[in-house]
Each structure stands twice: as C-alpha cells, then as structure tokens.
Amino acid sequence: MFDLDRWREIFQSISKNKLRSVMSGFTVAFAILLFTLLFGVVNGLSNTFKEAFADDAMNSIFVRVWKTSKPYKGLQTGRRIQLKNKDYDFVKENYESKIEHLTARIYRNVNISYKNKQDNYNLRAVHPDHQFLEKTIVDEGRYLNDRDLKERAKVIVIGRLIKEDIFGEKPALGKRVNMNGISYKIIGIFSDDGNDNEERIVYMPVTTAQMLYGNNDYISQINVGYNPKLNLDQAIAFGNKIERDLKKKLDIHPDDQSALRVRNMAEANKGVGQFMGILYVLVIIIGSGTLIAGIIGISNIMIFVIKERTKEFGIRKALGAQPSSIIGMVVQESVLITTLAGYLGLSFGTYLLSLIGNSLEEDYFIKDPSVSSGIVIGATITLILAGLIAGYLPAKRAARIKPIVALRAD
Amino acid sequence: MIEIKNLHKSYPIGKDSLHVLKGIDLHIREGEFVSIMGSSGSGKSTLLNIVGLLDEHDEGDYYLNGQLIKNLNEKKAAILRNKFLGFVFQSFNLISYKTALENVALPLYYKGVSRRERLKTAMEYLDKVGLKDWANHLPSELSGGQKQRVAIARALVTKPKVVLADEPTGALDSTTTDSVMDLLKDINDEGMTVFVITHEEEVAAQTKRVVRLKDGVIISDELTKKATQSA
Ligand SMILES: Nc1ncnc2c1ncn2[C@@H]1O[C@H](COP(=O)(O)OP(=O)(O)O)[C@@H](O)[C@H]1O
Numbered sequence: 001m002f003d004l005d006r007w008r009e010i011f012q013s014i015s016k017n018k019l020r021s022v023m024s025g026f027t028v029a030f031a032i033l034l035f036t037l038l039f040g041v042v043n044g045l046s047n048t049f050k051e052a053f054a055d056d057a058m059n060s061i062f063v064r065v066w067k068t069s070k071p072y073k074g075l076q077t078g079r080r081i082q083l084k085n086k087d088y089d090f091v092k093e094n095y096e097s098k099i100e101h102l103t104a105r106i107y108r109n110v111n112i113s114y115k116n117k118q119d120n121y122n123l124r125a126v127h128p129d130h131q132f133l134e135k136t137i138v139d140e141g142r143y144l145n146d147r148d149l150k151e152r153a154k155v156i157v158i159g160r161l162i163k164e165d166i167f168g169e170k171p172a173l174g175k176r177v178n179m180n181g182i183s184y185k186i187i188g189i190f191s192d193d194g195n196d197n198e199e200r201i202v203y204m205p206v207t208t209a210q211m212l213y214g215n216n217d218y219i220s221q222i223n224v225g226y227n228p229k230l231n232l233d234q235a236i237a238f239g240n241k242i243e244r245d246l247k248k249k250l251d252i253h254p255d256d257q258s259a260l261r262v263r264n265m266a267e268a269n270k271g272v273g274q275f276m277g278i279l280y281v282l283v284i285i286i287g288s289g290t291l292i293a294g295i296i297g298i299s300n301i302m303i304f305v306i307k308e309r310t311k312e313f314g315i316r317k318a319l320g321a322q323p324s325s326i327i328g329m330v331v332q333e334s335v336l337i338t339t340l341a342g343y344l345g346l347s348f349g350t351y352l353l354s355l356i357g358n359s360l361e362e363d364y365f366i367k368d369p370s371v372s373s374g375i376v377i378g379a380t381i382t383l384i385l386a387g388l389i390a391g392y393l394p395a396k397r398a399a400r401i402k403p404i405v406a407l408r409a410d
Numbered sequence: 411m412i413e414i415k416n417l418h419k420s421y422p423i424g425k426d427s428l429h430v431l432k433g434i435d436l437h438i439r440e441g442e443f444v445s446i447m448g449s450s451g452s453g454k455s456t457l458l459n460i461v462g463l464l465d466e467h468d469e470g471d472y473y474l475n476g477q478l479i480k481n482l483n484e485k486k487a488a489i490l491r492n493k494f495l496g497f498v499f500q501s502f503n504l505i506s507y508k509t510a511l512e513n514v515a516l517p518l519y520y521k522g523v524s525r526r527e528r529l530k531t532a533m534e535y536l537d538k539v540g541l542k543d544w545a546n547h548l549p550s551e552l553s554g555g556q557k558q559r560v561a562i563a564r565a566l567v568t569k570p571k572v573v574l575a576d577e578p579t580g581a582l583d584s585t586t587t588d589s590v591m592d593l594l595k596d597i598n599d600e601g602m603t604v605f606v607i608t609h610e611e612e613v614a615a616q617t618k619r620v621v622r623l624k625d626g627v628i629i630s631d632e633l634t635k636k637a638t639q640s641a
C-alpha cells in the first residue's frame with residue numbers, strides 16, 4: 001500500500017494545482033468545522049447540567065413533611081406532620097435492599113463562639129451516611145460515626161469557611177467551642193463542591209440533637225441514597241413507593257402534595273437525560289447533514305477535477321498507466337485532501353472552542369465546550385470514507401474513458 | 411512487427427455510422443521507417459490509434475509483435491503500450507505541471523522502474539534530444555520544437571519496439587520540423603520501427619516508405635528514394 005512514488009505523484013499533483021486542492025478541501029474543512037463547533041457547544045451545555053447536579057449525590061431521594069392540605073380519615077386540613085425516628089427505622093427496615101445510604105436530618109440555627117469570636121450558622125444533625133449523600137469531603141479529622149450517635153457525643157464537624165471565620169489560620173481540630181451554652185469538640189473539618197453556604201454548615205449526631213433540643217425523637221427530613229444498581233425508572237418507582245407507604249403510615253391523603261413531599265433526583269436526571277438525548281439527536285442529525293453536504297461538495301468538486309484532468313489521464317494511459325493506477329491515484333489524492341482538510345477544520349474548531357472556554361458560561365450555560373476523542377476519531381474515519389467515496393466513483397468513470405477519447409479532451 | 415489484414419473501423423454518428431477504414435492491409439517489418447500520407451479526414455489518425463492500442467478496430471486482424479490484438483482489456487492494453495509503443499502527438503501532450511525531465515521519466519514510472527533509475531535514464535534521453543539543460547523547465551517554458559523533442563525523448567525512454575508519431579511536425583516551423591525529422595531518422599537508424607503520419611510531402615520524403623490513404627483505403631504503398639539510397 002505504501003508506495004512512495006505514488007505519494008510523490010500525488011503530492012506533486014496537489015502542490016502544483018493548489019487552487020484545485022484548496023477548493024476540494026474547503027467544503028470538507030468547513031463541514032467539519034461546523035460539526036466540531038456544534039458538538040462542542042452541546043457538550044458545553046451538557047457540562048453545565050452535570051455541574052448543576054454535582055453538589056449532591058445523583059441517587060438521592062429526599063422526604064420532607066409540612067402541613068396537610070386535604071382532610072383524610074376524619075383528620076382535618078392543616079394538621080402538622082412530624083417525622084420521627086420510627087419513620088426513619090421504617091424506611092430502613094422496609095427497603096433495605098434498595099438503599100445504599102440513609103440519613104435523617106434535623107435543622108437548627110446555632111451560635112458558635114470561641115474565645116472572643118462568634119457567629120450564627122446552620123446546623124444539620126445527621127446520621128454518618130449523610131457524608132455520602134451530600135458528597136462531603138473531609139479535609140481534616142473525621143466525619144461522624146455510629147459510636148458518636150450511640151453515645152450522643154457532643155462532637156461536631158464544621159465547614160471549611162466556619163473554621164476560617166472563627167479560627168482563621170489557627171488549627172481548629174480538637175478544639176472545643178461553645179454552641180448555645182454547651183461545649184462541643186470539633187472532630188472534623190470538611191469542604192463541599194456545592195456553593196459557599198454548604199461550607200458554613202455544622203454537622204452533629206442526630207441523637208445528640210434530639211437529646212439536647214427538646215429531648216424528643218423528631219426528625220426534619222429523611223434522605224435516601226438509592227442503590228445505584230437501580231435504573232432511572234426503577235428508582236422513580238422506588239421513590240413513589242416510599243411516598244405512598246409513608247403517607248399511608250402517617251395517615252396522609254394519597255394526593256396530598258403539601259403534607260409529605262418526596263424529591264427524587266432520578267426524576268430530575270431522567271428529565272435532563274431526555275433533554276440531553278434530544279439535543280444530541282439534533283446534533284447528530286444536523287452534524288451528519290453537514291457532513292453529508294461536505295461529502296457531496298467534495299464529490300462534485302472531484303467530478304469537476306477529474307473532468308479537468310481527463311486529458312492528463314489520457315496521456316498517462318498512452319504512456320502505460322493502467323486503470324487501477326489512475327483510480328488509485330485519484331482516490332488516494334481525494335482521501336489525502338479530505339483527511340487533511342477535515343483535520344484542519346477539526347483543529348480550528350477545537351481551537352475556537354478552547355478560545356470560547358468558559359466565557360459563555362454565565363449567559364449561555366455553556367461550560368468548557370469541547371469534543372471528545374471518540375468524536376474526533378469517528379469524524380476522521382468518516383472523512384477517510386468520504387474521501388474514498390468522493391474519489392472512487394468519478395475516478396472509476398474516468399479510468400473507463402478510452403484513452404483516445406481522453407486524449408481528445410481539452 | 412505490425413501486421414494488419416482487412417481492417418475496418420466505423421464511428422457511430424447519431425443513428426448512422428461513419429465508415430472510416432474500409433479494409434486496410436498493411437505489413438510493417440521491424441526497423442522500417444514508414445509515413446502515412448493522405449488528406450485530412452482520410453483516416454490516418456484512426457489507423458495510427460488502432461495500431462497504438464488507443465482505439466479498437468471493428469473487423470479484421472491486427473498482430474502486434476506477433477500477438478493477435480483482440481478483446482484487449484484496458485489493463486492489458488496499457489501493459490502492451492508501455493512495453494512496445496512510444497507515442498509522439500501533434501499537440502505534444504506533455505503534462506503541464508511536470509518538468510521536462512519528469513515528463514520523460516513518467517513512462518518508466520508505469521514500467522515500475524525505481525526513481526533513481528528513472529531520472530537517470532530520462533536525463534540520458536533528454537541529452538540525446540539536446541535538451542539536457544532544459545531538464546527542469548516546465549513545458550510552458552519551452553518552444554514548440556523543444557516540446558516535441560521532449561515528447562520524443564518520452565516516447566523513446568522505454569525503448570519501445572515502435573514509435574508512433576501523429577503529425578509530429580504539424581505544429582512546427584520548417585527548421586524545427588527538420589530537426590525533429592532528423593531525430594526520428596536517427597532513432598530509425600538505431601533500429602527502431604518508426605511510423606509517422608504527415609500530410610507534408612517533404613516530411614514523407616525523409617522516410618523510407620510512404621503509404622497513401624484515401625477515403626479509408628490504401629491507394630499506394632511505395633519505397634522512397636531514401637530507402638533505395640540506403641539500401
Ligand atoms: N471518435 C470519433 N467519432 C466520430 N468520428 C470520428 C472520430 N474520430 C475520427 N472521426 C472521423 O473519422 C474521419 C477520419 O478521421 P481521422 O482518422 O482523424 O482523419 P485524419 O487523421 O486522416 O485527418 C474524420 O471524418 C473524422 O471526423
């Protein structure tokens with residue numbers, strides 16, 4: 001296949017006929033450029049969406065309660081619903097196989113003071129699994145564990161920014177702070193990929209909070225991390241089941257949207273997935289349309305080019321060129337031009353995308369637009385095939401022209 | 411070398427067909443220097459193209475170097491042309507983007523000769539036609555006579571059995587015509603068969619045998635003074 005002389009012939013034919021080569025290459029380069037930009041921009045959109053969900057684990061289901069909005073079983077509207085430990089246990093026992101992580105949450109506002117510094121922060125009293133559901137990153141020390149819960153230990157894990165607020169550059173781990181009159185030991189410091197507020201939160205064992213704030217077994221919220229083996233539809237069904245079962249258990253009307261609400265990330269994911277799917281289908285349609293237009297463009301130009309070269313082929317034939325050699329030469333030239341031009345379009349497109357970078361993130365929700373190497377390889381293969389087709393058909397026809405006819409052509 | 415018996419050729423023109431060659435019998439032996447004369451449209455080029463395997467005949471037999479030419483596919487024809495035949499055209503037919511040297515070397519490329527060897531041999535033949543100094547010029551930088559000499563060098567470079575020239579001097583003035591004819595004569599003197607089309611009596615007179623065509627038939631076939639002189 002690698003025939004240096006053939007390549008030399010082709011390079012000469014390309015370089016001595018620059019206008020012709022550039023013309024053939026242009027359509028392809030342009031098509032690929034458009035394709036690259038299109039794909040890159042959609043990837044950018046997709047990145048923005050992925051980012052939006054990066055804060056929490058993708059497989060979360062949140063259960064929250066409020067007041068009833070419908071009478072049910074003789075109970076009145078406006079009844080305040082309260083989740084308790086037994087509801088948490090109910091979820092834990094009933095759906096064990098479908099749950100990867102499980103935690104309760106109690107919300108409180110607290111005032112932390114240390115030496116002469118103090119400030120107000122949000123407190124979340126949770127189970128150890130909360131770390132995984134919130135994707136909390138422990139920078140120093142450790143997170144809450146089962147023993148802390150059992151012992152109702154007066155320990156807290158504080159966000160990175162609380163540490164900065166109160167301790168500045170000084171070490172905070174192991175220090176005791178005063179929180180609403182009670183002394184707590186800092187056992188960990190964390191950071192979080194979400195916004196800054198997420199890093200101004202205090203975590204404490206759910207049991208400690210229940211003991212100290214009212215001495216009851218109330219919880220504000222239950223967070224479930226469903227088993228990642230569930231597909232989106234199964235996960236949505238699971239969320240619906242939790243909702244139905246808990247409503248029944250708490251005597252809530254099945255259609256009461258206010259008393260108990262289940263927010264299932266699977267539903268959001270499915271929506272986003274569908275949206276992105278549609279977007280990608282659109283891009284593939286538009287993209288392949290562009291590519292096909294490029295292929296048709298180069299085919300047309302190849303037909304023109306070959307017509308222009310008919311006489312040259314006649315001369316070559318008179319000198320002993322076999323049809324296969326003419327076809328091979330044209331096809332190879334066509335493949336070379338399409339590949340080079342396509343690559344040029346691709347590189348230019350990628351370069352433009354890199355220039356755009358994150359500058360469109362604010363206004364157009366396009367973050368880090370780029371094309372994957374899979375796309376690049378796919379496009380390159382398409383180009384080579386395009387060059388093959390674009391070159392082969394007209395070349396075959398040209399090679400079939402009798403030399404005497406070809407020689408007479410101008 | 412070339413043996414033709416009762417050769418016919420027609421060209422379809424719309425529904426009709428134009429009968430151009432109407433039963434040609436011709437035998438050219440190795441080493442002959444033959445010219446074909448005849449008015450325009452008498453079928454000279456048609457005959458030469460058939461002999462050169464650039465076109466196919468309809469009827470009759472054609473033997474090239476003892477081989478019956480029949481139902482040749484393009485590939486076989488290309489191989490035979492490359493091996494046995496060298497062409498010189500009235501309009502030179504050089505490839506415009508190749509230098510004189512590259513044009514001369516091209517038939518050797520199709521013969522599968524290595525690049526080094528090709529360029530070396532091509533240079534020898536350019537030297538032979540007196541154009542060594544013009545090797546790296548493009549055809550557009552050469553005069554008509556020079557172009558034709560490049561074309562002759564190209565026709566000779568594969569050492570063919572027969573050189574076919576269709577009005578090689580048709581586009582040249584009388585001085586360059588003479589130099590081109592001298593070149594063909596030299597080639598013939600070296601033993602190569604040369605077959606020239608012309609409609610100039612002076613050109614024909616420099617060959618050794620003149621075949622006259624009229625309306626697709628041979629009306630005369632005689633040796634020239636040159637032939638009797640050299641014999
Ligand atoms: N490909 C062709 N199709 C139709 N007619 C042709 C073709 N080639 C030649 N002819 C006709 O055949 C006749 C002989 O042509 P040609 O052999 O070129 O004559 P000459 O070379 O003697 O001038 C002319 O009338 C010419 O018009």
Ligand SMILES: [Mg+2]
Binds near residue numbers: 454455456
């Ligand atoms: Mg003619």
